[in-house]
Amino acid sequence: MPASAPTLLDPGLILRQRFAAAALRAFPGVDLPDPIITLSQSPKFGDYQCNSAMPYSKLLSKPPRQVAEALVAAVDIADIAEPLTPASIAGPGFINITLSHTAVASLLAQLDTPDLGLPIDPDAPVTVVDLCGVNLAKQMHIGHLRSTVIGDTLARVLERTIGPAKVKRQNHVGDWGLPIAMVTARLIDLENAQQIDLAKLTLDDLDAIYKQAKQQCQADEEGLQTARAWGMGPKIEAELEAANAEPLAHLARAKSTLVALQSGDPDVRRVWKRIFDTTMAACLATCARLNASISQAHTAGESSYENKLAPLVARLEQSGVAELGSGALIIKLDDMGIPEPCLIRKSDGGYLYATTDLAAIMHRTSSVATGGLGASRVVYCVDARQSLHFRQVFAAARKAGLVAPNISLEHAAFGTILGEDNKPFKSRSGDSVKLGDVIDEVVAAALSQLRARPRAQEMTEPEMAHIAQGVALAAIRYTDLSTERIKDYVFSIARMVSFEGQTGPYLLYALARVCSILRNAQGQGLLTDSPTAGPIAVAHPAEKALALVLLRYPQVVRDVDRTLEPSRLCALLYELAGAFARFFEACPVLKAEDDGTRNARLRLCQLTRRVLTDGLGLLGIPAIERM
RNA sequence: GUCCCGGUAGCUCAGUUGGAUAGAGCAGCCGCCUUCUAAGCGGCAGGUCGCGCGUUCGAAUCGCGCCCGGGACGCCA
Numbered sequence: 001m002p003a004s005a006p007t008l009l010d011p012g013l014i015l016r017q018r019f020a021a022a023a024l025r026a027f028p029g030v031d032l033p034d035p036i037i038t039l040s041q042s043p044k045f046g047d048y049q050c051n052s053a054m055p056y057s058k059l060l061s062k063p064p065r066q067v068a069e070a071l072v073a074a075v076d077i078a079d080i081a082e083p084l085t086p087a088s089i090a091g092p093g094f095i096n097i098t099l100s101h102t103a104v105a106s107l108l109a110q111l112d113t114p115d116l117g118l119p120i121d122p123d124a125p126v127t128v129v130d131l132c133g134v135n136l137a138k139q140m141h142i143g144h145l146r147s148t149v150i151g152d153t154l155a156r157v158l159e160r161t162i163g164p165a166k167v168k169r170q171n172h173v174g175d176w177g178l179p180i181a182m183v184t185a186r187l188i189d190l191e192n193a194q195q196i197d198l199a200k201l202t203l204d205d206l207d208a209i210y211k212q213a214k215q216q217c218q219a220d221e222e223g224l225q226t227a228r229a230w231g232m233g234p235k236i237e238a239e240l241e242a243a244n245a246e247p248l249a250h251l252a253r254a255k256s257t258l259v260a261l262q263s264g265d266p267d268v269r270r271v272w273k274r275i276f277d278t279t280m281a282a283c284l285a286t287c288a289r290l291n292a293s294i295s296q297a298h299t300a301g302e303s304s305y306e307n308k309l310a311p312l313v314a315r316l317e318q319s320g321v322a323e324l325g326s327g328a329l330i331i332k333l334d335d336m337g338i339p340e341p342c343l344i345r346k347s348d349g350g351y352l353y354a355t356t357d358l359a360a361i362m363h364r365t366s367s368v369a370t371g372g373l374g375a376s377r378v379v380y381c382v383d384a385r386q387s388l389h390f391r392q393v394f395a396a397a398r399k400a401g402l403v404a405p406n407i408s409l410e411h412a413a414f415g416t417i418l419g420e421d422n423k424p425f426k427s428r429s430g431d432s433v434k435l436g437d438v439i440d441e442v443v444a445a446a447l448s449q450l451r452a453r454p455r456a457q458e459m460t461e462p463e464m465a466h467i468a469q470g471v472a473l474a475a476i477r478y479t480d481l482s483t484e485r486i487k488d489y490v491f492s493i494a495r496m497v498s499f500e501g502q503t504g505p506y507l508l509y510a511l512a513r514v515c516s517i518l519r520n521a522q523g524q525g526l527l528t529d530s531p532t533a534g535p536i537a538v539a540h541p542a543e544k545a546l547a548l549v550l551l552r553y554p555q556v557v558r559d560v561d562r563t564l565e566p567s568r569l570c571a572l573l574y575e576l577a578g579a580f581a582r583f584f585e586a587c588p589v590l591k592a593e594d595d596g597t598r599n600a601r602l603r604l605c606q607l608t609r610r611v612l613t614d615g616l617g618l619l620g621i622p623a624i625e626r627m
Numbered sequence: 628g629u630c631c632c633g634g635u636a637g638c639u640c641a642g643u644u645g646g647a648u649a650g651a652g653c654a655g656c657c658g659c660c661u662u663c664u665a666a667g668c669g670g671c672a673g674g675u676c677g678c679g680c681g682u683u684c685g686a687a688u689c690g691c692g693c694c695c696g697g698g699a700c701g702c703c704a
Contacts, residue, residue: 036644051646054684064684091647092684135704177704302704328702339629339700346702353704387631388699415632416697455664471666483640486632488697495639499666501652502640509666517663559643571641574651585659585668605663627666 053093124162125376151381181258474504510577
């Protein structure tokens with residue numbers, strides 16, 4: 001047990017410890033589960049409650065109220081809560097606990113440190129976060145939003161809990177398959193025909209060329225097979241074959257380009273590199289607009305595993321883990337509860353994306369000394385539709401002994417973004433929507449909302465434009481992060497920038513109001529040089545309610561680390577903003593009844609600002625101090 | 628067909644390890660700006676937690692069966 005275990009600030013955790021000790025004292029020798037401590041639903045039940053008397057009563061064969069009485073008699077919480085009395089036991093045996101104001105103030109003072117109760121865990125494992133996952137020759141589209149935003153947020157949270165040095169973002173760029181070869185082939189043709197200048201190539205060009213190339217290679221093989229199967233006659237078959245001739249030729253050309261690319265043909269490589277650079281520059285710019293910290297340094301494309309595939313597959317084949325099935329090389333997983341085998345080599349000798357993923361796992365988890373990333377935890381921020389794929393890859397990696405048993409492989413799966421019609425978000429023409437265009441739209445919507453406000457007159461155009469950017473970013477990211485990852489959600493620009501209720505802008509607004517108070521205090525010379533010097537105190541119910549939300553912050557951040565669910569942090573910050581809004585209504589700060597109250601409230605404001613700023617920062621939402 | 632994920636107020640969603648009267652937001656209705664930003668606050672109204680059976684002192688939560696919606700399912704990535 002490290003001596004530097006974080007100070008317990010969360011009242012729920014403190015109470016759990018105290019009640020566990022009480023259970024040990026009251027019922028020595030009995031192995032009871034951890035006490036259940038929850039927030040009370042209603043103020044009349046106090047702040048927290050212990051619900052364990054009932055389950056314990058069964059294990060102890062004693063009436064629940066008697067168990068509750070024994071716990072109340074044994075528990076030592078005099079330093080943090082109001083004294084428990086027989087009236088504290090309610091219903092079948094709930095123990096209601098009201099924290100003392102002095103204890104809350106003292107815990108708040110302990111929270112008010114540079115790390116906000118979140119010291120970096122020195123024993124934490126190096127963690128890889130697989131995120132973004134763009135493809136070459138394609139604009140980032142709406143399908144990349146969640147992987148980018150959720151992945152970036154999880155990485156930010158981990159950077160906070162385990163330290164930035166141990167978090168390795170990995171952008172597993174799709175830069176190596178047949179589709180890329182198709183584009184490369186097409187681009188070489190266009191260049192030879194002098195129809196394009198590679199030096200001036202843009203991603204929009206590539207996007208168009210990608211579609212052309214795909215079209216060119218689109219053979220109606222299904223139709224042909226149907227015609228054969230149904231015996232539609234040689235004439236129809238011949239017609240279909242003729243129609244297929246051209247696509248098949250293009251396909252053959254793409255395949256040979258892929259071979260050339262993979263064997264290092266300099267000219268093909270040169271064109272490919274141009275595609276790569278053009279794509280990455282544009283995508284990283286879009287990531288930057290989303291405030292996602294994803295850079296060239298995080299890029300680890302499929303191509304980077306290119307020369308690892310053959311040795312890996314050979315090893316798996318030799319060890320007998322992989323076997324031939326209908327010509328393909330497969331790893332059977334039925335003994336691991338997965339009926340579908342994992343394919344790692346096609347019957348034509350080509351490798352599949354599972355092969356690349358296995359190579360990536362090895363790179364990520366092997367030691368730094370051997371050129372790996374040294375991770376003990378790998379988090380995949382990828383669409384839920386790939387769940388089976390990752391179950392297969394993880395199981396295959398374990399079965400093949402590619403990763404040690406203590407290494408954690410986690411798929412942080414997320415649902416689909418839907419349009420207003422409840423179907424996957426697409427443009428009117430059925431194409432996927434470019435992410436940059438979506439961001440533009442949200443910024444425009446935010447700006448027009450902003451102009452409609454009465455306060456708009458007090459702002460300059462550049463100020464408003466700046467705020468609109470921030471509001472749009474908060475709207476997009478908060479919307480994406482605030483529901484459970486696994487669920488689909490409807491992308492409604494109107495709702496996300498509505499500025500009302502549970503939205504990113506509401507959180508920014510709460511922060512702007514805190515900042516406003518502190519700014520005015522500064523202006524009136526009410527903030528001393530050492531802002532944390534004055535005593536912290538909690539008296540008014542709204543102050544206490546605010547304090548109790550603040551105290552839950554560190555533990556919620558750790559929860560996000562553990563569960564990979566940013567929505568929990570979103571929920572807490574929303575509660576915090578609400579608690580502050582009620583405090584703001586009920587408790588005048590600058591015009592408080594006396595200096596002591598005012599200073600205590602100023603400290604509460606300062607701490608609220610810090611926690612809100614910190615939490616928003618973890619969500620990748622920069623603070624706006626005035627709006 | 629098999630497997631995975633969802634189903635909670637008109638709409639969008641919370642609901643932690645099974646706990647008290649299932650909570651928010653939006654939309655609707657009623658109040659509150661001479662006072663630190665009304666993008667706010669207070670209140671009213673709104674629910675067979677998809678259906679059934681079971682386990683339990685207690686089930687939105689756990690188990691089994693069904694219904695509805697979405698998704699995945701050996702040579703695409």
